[in-house]
Amino acid sequence: MSKTVNIVELLSATLGDIVSTQPDDLAAARWDRSGLSASGTPLCVVHATSVDDVSATLRLANAHRVAVVPRGAGTGVVGGSFAGTGEIVLSLAGMNQILEINEVERYAVVQPGVINDHLDQQLRKQGLWFAPDPASRDISTVGGNIATNAGGLMCTKYGVTREAVLSLLVVLASGEVIRVGRTTAKGVTGLDLTALIVGSEGTLGVVVEATVRVHRKVPGSVATVSGYFPSIRQAAQACSDISAASLQPMIMELLDDRALTAVHNYLTLPPAPPGSSHVLVQTDGVSAHDDALAILAVMESCGGNASLAASDEEAAELVRIRRSLHPAMSSLGTTLIEDVCVPRSKLVEMFAAITAIEHKYDIVIPVVAHAGDGNLHPNFIFDTPEPTEVIWQAAGELFHAALDLGGTLTGEHGVGVLKQRWLGDELGDTQLKLQEEIKRVFDPHGILNPGKVFAAHP
């Protein structure tokens, strides 16, 4: 009997019906939202419902040296959670309970499969809210946020996922369970494994419970400023100037003219002002209105045609346009969503670099940016099912342009398989080797999400 048959039988014998070999289950796990897919078909999907399920799966997989791919909602965009030949899919989607909301200490204890928006909605009933809000918040999980240290629109003011994670319950490759971090406001007992595991994309352990910091409702109101700019350079300059001033938007989103037009077409809205790039800013707190007026003035000084939203409905419509970017891009062709982040003062230079790459490779790269963070999502659009080598070359050039500006390959999406070949360019050989050795401490047999972030063990 082959090893392959053995492990599925062993898992089924131990875990029963939660081990699926249904073709639909297996096929779905070959994909995420990167546009890429895994080679071949995974062995099975374990639909975990408890910490014990996860522990048992890893214990068996580790003993038999079989790869395990932890997976939530599969909404990642770097190929970090898809699975192929010879791999076990460990689905955490069914572990979707909110276990506790502690209003006094301002934290929530959740299972990893909880949908971000669901957590936020539940919190808001108690006057609380959850800051990490990736564009996928309606369909993505808290576990996915943790795996990629996700940001979103509001992290410019309220921080990324790492800042929101207080403590994690983690199943190690061995099946052993550890609790890292704590629920106190601070603490320095030993090394900060919580921060190490946040953003590790399932390569160090499987998060089965998270204690996340939540916020009280912010007193005051939300004000919305919308600015149209005749050039992306002016729009980018306005965003840099807003960051450089003593102003802190709650969100600051930039869409270039192609992105804006695509969304208007996708939503069948009246055409956007031709050739215009758009900057959407929201401010919150007791000084929201004053801050919005100051931001409006900066936009106008940069050549923008800016206005305050007259109503909550108008503001909501502007946010809906921004949040419809991803499906709008998909309607243009196959999309490779990139995720570089540069210093906030370098937006103009980064947009110039993107334009140069478009001309050099004769491709179209509409861009949306979380401009308050300097985080750009250039969308490579093409008509082949997967990126061609030319697209990868262009993407590589884009990554290096970001690094040259003091930036990073990935602001919030992660490395997955998609950016692995450039990982050493940012980290340097010495640090990459060190990180691989840390990975080996957690996972000596290389069973946890092999080939993601780090090259698979030989």
Add this chain to the structure above:
Amino acid sequence: MSKTVNIVELLSATLGDIVSTQPDDLAAARWDRSGLSASGTPLCVVHATSVDDVSATLRLANAHRVAVVPRGAGTGVVGGSFAGTGEIVLSLAGMNQILEINEVERYAVVQPGVINDHLDQQLRKQGLWFAPDPASRDISTVGGNIATNAGGLMCTKYGVTREAVLSLLVVLASGEVIRVGRTTAKGVTGLDLTALIVGSEGTLGVVVEATVRVHRKVPGSVATVSGYFPSIRQAAQACSDISAASLQPMIMELLDDRALTAVHNYLTLPPAPPGSSHVLVQTDGVSAHDDALAILAVMESCGGNASLAASDEEAAELVRIRRSLHPAMSSLGTTLIEDVCVPRSKLVEMFAAITAIEHKYDIVIPVVAHAGDGNLHPNFIFDTPEPTEVIWQAAGELFHAALDLGGTLTGEHGVGVLKQRWLGDELGDTQLKLQEEIKRVFDPHGILNPGKVFAAHP
């Protein structure tokens, strides 16, 4: 020729005059401010002035398997930076330059020996400031903050050192130099080694440069509330209630009656109201005054005699009283400053546990607390030069009381040698072993601050 003679000669031959064997230098490095000291006398002190000095020291020490103790101002309170027999002291105190202040991106690049208050003063000239403000800020270094992930008074609102560190230049045990982190607002390229190194107390590498996030001056004013309470229970309850309400102090400091009386005596001030515990709150921002009034009302509802400071001078005097706590304690006898942190709602329970320990062991433990974080500094006072076993027993009981309340051994001081024996009680055996293996990845020969945080390699 012995190994001992060799390494000092080798260092001197390579580094010249910065290698000191002056008795005064060696004697000073045997101490920190924990009240403990190292056994024996170190081999030499290397007064590093550059990254190359640090790299050369570690390369030689690693090749010859000689222990290196990185040291800044020596103001730590857990025996994390003192050195004894057979050890090289690597002093970073002379690397004290501010290399860059970037107003637009809001960061500063500093060498590790920069004094915290000096950095803050330089930043304030440009309308910026640095949040981590341990009580020792006038004499402690940024490198020391990073080593212990220091908090301070304002971290309740503005975060601990980890939140302030964007990027580090680190010399590894091998002498190799890596840069971890980045200056962008976010980024997830690989594992978060920056957060791993912050708080690692010199056990993973030597920080030779740090890029730290700085804040813009907060618009608005600062308001100060002072409340005297007839019992510590009422004072603690007021602090918990303030945290539980939608109020966020800039600082919230609690002194019990013994601590308050000691400071008044030390500063030769008129006596504090007899038997009173004191809570000092400052608020900042545009709603500072309103927040202060709301906090005053909470204090009164808990039985406090509370008032707003009438002038900046009165406010400054109240802050000075708080910041004089450490020398005041030292005037009472030998002091072991403890550092437990509990959930903010558990302050009353933690004070009750401390009172029980005082009665059980017939000892005196005045307490000051960063009450906004749930971080208590119980001060064990005794008349022997170092803590007796009874004091350690009482301290151990205190640590376990904090852990039982969901707290931690150390909020901001670190583990050093002082709390090592309790480390596994908080982390658990599996996690402790994992952390020790991570330490080994960074430092395979165990030369970096051996015996601090983790037990020395066998």
